[in-house]
Every structure is written in C-alpha cells, then in structure tokens.
Amino acid sequence: MVMILRFSLLYVLSALGLTAYLHADFTQLLTDALLAAATIGQAIFGLWIWLVPIGVAGIFLLGREHMRGRIRPILAVFVASVALQVGFVFFKGAIPRLLPYYADPDLARVDLWLHGGVAPWQWLHWLLPNGIGTFPAEAYLNLWSVPAMGFPILIVATETDRARMIRFLWLFFGSWFVLGNIIALLGSSVGPVYYDRLMGGDTFAALTAALKSSGISDGPIGYLQNLLWSHYAAGGTKLNLGISAFPSMHVAVATITMLYLWERSKWLRVPGVLFLLGIVFLSVYSGFHYAVDGYFSFAAVLLGNWAIKRRMAPAADATILRPIAA
Numbered sequence: 001m002v003m004i005l006r007f008s009l010l011y012v013l014s015a016l017g018l019t020a021y022l023h024a025d026f027t028q029l030l031t032d033a034l035l036a037a038a039t040i041g042q043a044i045f046g047l048w049i050w051l052v053p054i055g056v057a058g059i060f061l062l063g064r065e066h067m068r069g070r071i072r073p074i075l076a077v078f079v080a081s082v083a084l085q086v087g088f089v090f091f092k093g094a095i096p097r098l099l100p101y102y103a104d105p106d107l108a109r110v111d112l113w114l115h116g117g118v119a120p121w122q123w124l125h126w127l128l129p130n131g132i133g134t135f136p137a138e139a140y141l142n143l144w145s146v147p148a149m150g151f152p153i154l155i156v157a158t159e160t161d162r163a164r165m166i167r168f169l170w171l172f173f174g175s176w177f178v179l180g181n182i183i184a185l186l187g188s189s190v191g192p193v194y195y196d197r198l199m200g201g202d203t204f205a206a207l208t209a210a211l212k213s214s215g216i217s218d219g220p221i222g223y224l225q226n227l228l229w230s231h232y233a234a235g236g237t238k239l240n241l242g243i244s245a246f247p248s249m250h251v252a253v254a255t256i257t258m259l260y261l262w263e264r265s266k267w268l269r270v271p272g273v274l275f276l277l278g279i280v281f282l283s284v285y286s287g288f289h290y291a292v293d294g295y296f297s298f299a300a301v302l303l304g305n306w307a308i309k310r311r312m313a314p315a316a317d318a319t320i321l322r323p324i325a326a
Contacts, residue, residue: 004152004169008080011177012087019090077152077169084176085149091181093242095188096232101198103189107246107290108203120284120291121192125210128285137221140282144250147257155260167308168260171301174308175252179300184244191245193225193287197233207287221286251294254279255301 111120147154151172159165190197193211195204211217217225228243254276261272280298283289 002076004173005076005080005083007173008083008087012083012090015087015090015094019094073156074153077156080173081149081152084173088176088180089242092184092244095185095242095244099185099188101188101190101243103187103246104191104195104199107187107189107292108192108195110292111290114292114295119192119207121207121210121287124281124285125214128214129210130214137216137219137282137286139278140250140286141220141224144253144279148249148253151253151257151260163312164263167305167312168256170308171259171304172253172256174304175256175301176249178304179247179252179297180244180249183247183296183300187246189245189290190243191288191293192290194229194243197229204287211287216286221288225286225288245289246293247297247300248283248289248293249297250279250283250289251276252297252301255298259301259305 108119112118115123152169155165155168159168192204192207196202196208208217211222216222232243258272258276261268276298280291280294283294284291
C-alpha cells in the first residue's frame with residue numbers, strides 16, 4: 001500500500017511540474033490544484049452512499065477486528081486516489097499543448113476498416129434511432145464514476161486475498177497513468193463528435209445529425225460535449241475539461257471492474273459483463289469515442305492483468321515454498 005501511495009504522490013507532483021512548465025501563472029496553478037484535490041476528495045468521500053453498506057457487510061462477514069485493521073490502508077488508498085485523479089486531469093489537460101491533436105483521421109480509418117466500411121456509430125444508431133433515454137446517459141456520466149473513483153477503496157475494504165488486492169490496485173493505478181496519460185499523449189485525438197470541428201469538413205456531419213435527432217445533443221451528454229469543446233476552443237486550462245479520445249478510460253475502468261467481479265464471484269460475472277458492454281456501447285453511440293478506442297483499452301487491461309499476475313507469481317511461489325524449506 002505504501003508503494004501505491006508513493007507512486008500516486010510522485011505522479012501528481014510530476015503532473016503539477018509539467019503544468020507549471022507549460023503555464024506561467026504558478027499561483028493560479030497551485031490554487032487549481034488545491035481546489036481539484038478538494039473537489040475530487042469530496043466526490044470520493046461522497047461515495048459513502050455506496051461504500052457504507054459495503055463496510056457494514058465487511059464487518060459482518062470479516063469481523064470487526066479485521067475491518068479495524070483496514071482503516072489505515074483505506075486512508076492511504078483514499079489519499080492515493082485523490083492524488084491520482086488530480087495528476088490525471090492536469091496531465092490530460094496538457095496533452096494538446098505537448099502534442100496537438102493529430103490521430104483522428106487514422107483512428108476513423110481503422111474504425112471503418114474493422115467494421116466493413118461502416119462507422120460503428122452508424123450501426124448503433126441504426127439499432128436505436130430514437131435515443132437511449134436518461135438512465136443510460138446518467139450511467140455513462142455518473143454511475144461509471146463509482147468504480148472510477150471508489151474501486152481502490154472497495155477492494156482494500158473487502159478483499160480477503162491480498163495478492164489479488166495488490167494486483168488490481170496496480171492494474172487500476174497503472175491504467176490511469178499508462179493508458180490515460182502516456183498512450184493518450186501518443187495517440188492525441190478528440191473523438192468523432194469533435195472531428196469536423198477540429199479537421200474541418202463534414203466527415204461526421206451525419207453523426208451530428210443523429211445525435212441531434214436522438215436527443216443526445218440536448219441532454220447531459222450533449223451539454224458536456226459542448227462545454228468541453230468551448231473550453232478547448234477558448235484556450236482554457238481549467239481542470240476536468242480536457243479532451244482525449246484514444247484510448248478510452250471509460251472502457252478501461254469498466255474492464256477492470258468486470259475482471260474483478262468475474263474473479264470475485266460467479267454471481268457478479270453477469271453484472272460485470274453487462275456494465276462493460278453498456279459502457280462500450282455508450283462511448284461509441286454518444287460520439288465520444290471511436291470503437292477502436294475501447295477495443296484498445298480492453299485488450300491493454302487484459303494484457304496488463306496477465307503481466308502483473310505473471311510478475312507476482314514467483315513471489316507467491318516463494319511465499320509457499322519458504323515454510324516447506326524451513
């Protein structure tokens with residue numbers, strides 16, 4: 001747990017240093033960082049409505065003494081989660097300044113090639129031409145935030161298999177850094193909904209019309225999309241308003257959640273898979289992402305999980321063999 005906390009603090013300090021290099025107003029930068037930490041901390045703490053029942057269940061199932069021993073690790077991972085999110089939004093906002101958006105034409109071509117010459121959003125809007133309703137939109141924007149910010153606290157509070165807990169913590173924190181920052185920088189892109197605004201032309205004019213006719217443009221997703229673009233076009237640096245399409249962190253978090261639920265209980269496998277499929281569907285249907293954004297994230301998380309598990313295997317074997325040798 002100490003390593004996770006150190007990694008997160010080093011990460012946020014590096015992101016702040018990078019942003020300080022790109023922006024001259026250090027006082028404003030420090031103010032933004034403190035406000036971001038307070039806002040994100042409040043948001044994570046606000047997940048008590050989900051986490052309190054889990055804590056009560058943990059006391060009942062694992063025992064009071066067991067849960068008491070988890071208080072310090074929970075506090076450590078809470079601080080680490082706040083630092084992670086602050087560092088992530090700072091770095092994400094710096095992407096277009098480090099490497100101006102360039103990858104959208106290539107991503108759009110890959111999408112067409114993978115789907116028989118038809119853009120994936122067209123298939124999905126053909127299936128649901130009249131929109132998705134309020135709940136799916138809220139799920140994409142808000143329900144997803146529960147595992148996105150509360151996942152580390154959940155597993156530290158309830159997981160009885162320490163090896164699995166450590167593996168998923170590193171998978172979670174590493175995915176935000178590697179996929180959400182490093183790969184996102186290398187594949188600097190805005191996504192289908194912003195393609196024509198960035199590149200000019202009418203390549204995705206039909207998507208714009210479909211979002212309008214389905215009601216997406218007039219709902220919470222449309223409001224957020226317009227807010228993000230207005231902020232980018234004005235050259236703003238406000239946190240939480242950065243744009244980055246490839247790869248999809250929505251799908252990455254949903255994949256991590258699905259993998260964990262799959263391993264934890266056979267009864268949780270169906271909800272986990274449905275959650276993942278719903279996030280993949282909504283990310284493409286809303287125009288936020290190319291389908292390849294999600295495919296890449298899904299494959300990368302599976303690969304990361306396999307690599308961490310394989311790296312941890314020798315340590316586990318040594319732990320098993322040590323008492324035998326003694």
